[in-house]
Amino acid sequence: MDIETLAVNEISTLVAMCPHLIQQITTNDKTPFTDGHIEIFSGLERSKDEWVGRVSVQVKGRTTPAKGRFKKSYPISRTDLLAYQSDSGVLYFVVSIDRDTGQRHPYYALLSPFRIEKILSDAAPTTNQISVPLKDFPANQDEIERLLHFAHKTKEQRPSAGNVSSLFPQMKSLTVYSAQTLNLDSPISLVPGETEITVVLTTAEGLSLHLDGELRLFPPAYAPRIVNLRIECGEVIFDQVTVQSIDDETVEMKLADGLSLRFRKASGAQSMQANFTLMDLLPERIKTLSFFVALLDRHPLVIDGGSITSEQVFGDDPELHRHLGYLRKLADLFRVLGVDTQLVNLSDIDQKQHRELQLLHSSLANHKPFFADNAEPGWVLQQVGRWQLMLLVVRGSEPGSWRYVDPFAPGSRHEFRAGQKRTDNSSEFVPSTIYEIVENEDLKSTLNLWLDQITEAYDVIADLPDTATMATLQVLSLISAADASDSRRGAFLDAASALTEWLIAGAGEEPHYLVNRWQILKRRGDLNSAHRGEIRGLKRSMSRSDLELAGQIEVACAFLLDDREEANYCLELLEPEERDQLKTWPIWALREPAAETAFSTTQVTVGTVASPAAGE
Numbered sequence: 001m002d003i004e005t006l007a008v009n010e011i012s013t014l015v016a017m018c019p020h021l022i023q024q025i026t027t028n029d030k031t032p033f034t035d036g037h038i039e040i041f042s043g044l045e046r047s048k049d050e051w052v053g054r055v056s057v058q059v060k061g062r063t064t065p066a067k068g069r070f071k072k073s074y075p076i077s078r079t080d081l082l083a084y085q086s087d088s089g090v091l092y093f094v095v096s097i098d099r100d101t102g103q104r105h106p107y108y109a110l111l112s113p114f115r116i117e118k119i120l121s122d123a124a125p126t127t128n129q130i131s132v133p134l135k136d137f138p139a140n141q142d143e144i145e146r147l148l149h150f151a152h153k154t155k156e157q158r159p160s161a162g163n164v165s166s167l168f169p170q171m172k173s174l175t176v177y178s179a180q181t182l183n184l185d186s187p188i189s190l191v192p193g194e195t196e197i198t199v200v201l202t203t204a205e206g207l208s209l210h211l212d213g214e215l216r217l218f219p220p221a222y223a224p225r226i227v228n229l230r231i232e233c234g235e236v237i238f239d240q241v242t243v244q245s246i247d248d249e250t251v252e253m254k255l256a257d258g259l260s261l262r263f264r265k266a267s268g269a270q271s272m273q274a275n276f277t278l279m280d281l282l283p284e285r286i287k288t289l290s291f292f293v294a295l296l297d298r299h300p301l302v303i304d305g306g307s308i309t310s311e312q313v314f315g316d317d318p319e320l321h322r323h324l325g326y327l328r329k330l331a332d333l334f335r336v337l338g339v340d341t342q343l344v345n346l347s348d349i350d351q352k353q354h355r356e357l358q359l360l361h362s363s364l365a366n367h368k369p370f371f372a373d374n375a376e377p378g379w380v381l382q383q384v385g386r387w388q389l390m391l392l393v394v395r396g397s398e399p400g401s402w403r404y405v406d407p408f409a410p411g412s413r414h415e416f417r418a419g420q421k422r423t424d425n426s427s428e429f430v431p432s433t434i435y436e437i438v439e440n441e442d443l444k445s446t447l448n449l450w451l452d453q454i455t456e457a458y459d460v461i462a463d464l465p466d467t468a469t470m471a472t473l474q475v476l477s478l479i480s481a482a483d484a485s486d487s488r489r490g491a492f493l494d495a496a497s498a499l500t501e502w503l504i505a506g507a508g509e510e511p512h513y514l515v516n517r518w519q520i521l522k523r524r525g526d527l528n529s530a531h532r533g534e535i536r537g538l539k540r541s542m543s544r545s546d547l548e549l550a551g552q553i554e555v556a557c558a559f560l561l562d563d564r565e566e567a568n569y570c571l572e573l574l575e576p577e578e579r580d581q582l583k584t585w586p587i588w589a590l591r592e593p594a595a596e597t598a599f600s601t602t603q604v605t606v607g608t609v610a611s612p613a614a615g616e
Helices: 003-016 078-086 113-122 141-154 165-170 282-296 317-336 351-365 410-415 451-459 467-484 486-507 511-524 529-543 550-560 564-573 576-583 586-590
Strands: 021-025 036-041 051-063 073-077 090-097 104-111 129-133 171-178 188-190 197-203 208-211 215-217 225-233 236-245 250-256 259-266 269-276 301-303 306-308 378-384 387-395 401-405 416-421 429-432 604-608
Touching: 003 021, 003 051, 003 090, 003 104, 021 051, 021 141, 036 141, 051 141, 073 078, 073 090, 078 104, 078 113, 078 129, 090 141, 104 113, 104 129, 104 141, 113 129, 113 141, 141 171, 141 197, 165 171, 165 197, 171 215, 225 250, 225 282, 236 282, 250 282, 259 282, 269 282, 282 317, 317 351, 351 378, 351 401, 410 416, 410 451, 451 467, 451 486, 467 486, 467 511, 467 586, 486 511, 511 529, 511 550, 511 586, 529 550, 550 564, 550 576, 550 586, 576 586
Parallel strands: 051 090
Antiparallel strands: 021 036, 036 051, 073 129, 090 104, 171 197, 188 215, 197 208, 225 236, 225 301, 236 250, 250 259, 259 269, 301 306, 378 387, 387 401, 416 429, 416 604
């Protein structure tokens, strides 16, 4: 029995039935590594114009054992594997032949460059004969032709290209080529060299490279997607959720980062499980915990108007209820103080601060005095994680009692007066707002500033001669605070803008007010061509003006226009002290974004109407 001839004939017969293939496989072939090749054509004429390419093949024949079945693997030498890899791969055939009946069964291994690389890397370096798994060779013509086209595509693989992840930013497309039809109804993991796929990355410039590595494909249902869906429980409502299939039977709805619902339908029965973790930001924790506690209390879960019974919810019911009650007290306290609760990160607050905040809630929200033997009237800086509250302690109505006052709250202005000492060493105090007593370092970290009502504080002293100067300096402080605090940048710029427009409404479009208006707009990204035209007009007028700040305003206009050359020229014309002063203003940050701003502070004192001793 001529085993090799029978094996070659079996493969040749199968390939010969394919209209787009021509086999060139010989017996007793003397070439060192292959037995021939298979030509691939795009048309039935199989002409030169229709030629696609060729795939090298190697054919081995083996008789089945006397006892047992043919083992679906075949030993190949390391030398042969390296040669095949250098030749861009080979389609390796092994035909099992029954020694009694002569019945033949073809197997194959597609040894692409990546596949060979994987085989060699998995084998010990000293192993000379490496066993390679085999697959059943298809009998269907379409499947055979598809396998040959795929084998031809893998010849482009280049293990020597190494890691090509640096090309991902330039990626235009990823194309997956496969020898078999892929089932994309569920997640699938594809690894070139392990599964018969190859992945081609194409860049925007047209460069194509085959990728070696795992590719995981997810059907659209398995990818997280945002859905407008109303879900409510216990009067807590989520109008938008992230939906994602987990497996064929399970769908997850993510209501927030710390709250998700998993619905499972199996054997005709549906169950729901809620998963909850505590979130860091106060409003998000209150909302998600309120929803979860409502589930624990067996409130109905309503999804787009339909009620669903929750069967599996896990958690410590009493402890969660107590914690939710405390969180609501915190929210109540911060509401009284006008604090944006989105800034309150609970993970930053330690146990000592939590105890102190409960005392503040009792005093400020419930209006209950506290008693302390050694207390004195004055300022209290209460830490809240990375932030702080600025409060006053004043005497209560009962002997030995005390209470807290929020000095920035509009309703508290009648309880104290603020003033600043003149810088000419006189003993005269000039009335001011409470904002003038806040150091710049404290301004950016204080939560209870009531910034949305800052102009009302200046309305009280609007008729005094020093008010405009104080308000202008406050605008500069607010802009600097915006530069120093990303999370509160918008709030500080809004307050600076409101106060600037308050000044303009009272005194007109003075040049320094306009510069402040424009630098606020520039920080917001709202400076338009019309504004730039106005800035150029002001700059020209300042070049001819004898206004005290004319030179500095001209430099500021150049900064606003991003004209660095002109700004440097105008800077050289300033006196040294004028340049030094300019560097302390926030406009300087528009020249050097990393520059620090600092402002001289004015000595101030505070007194309270309720307790004259509070000014001591």
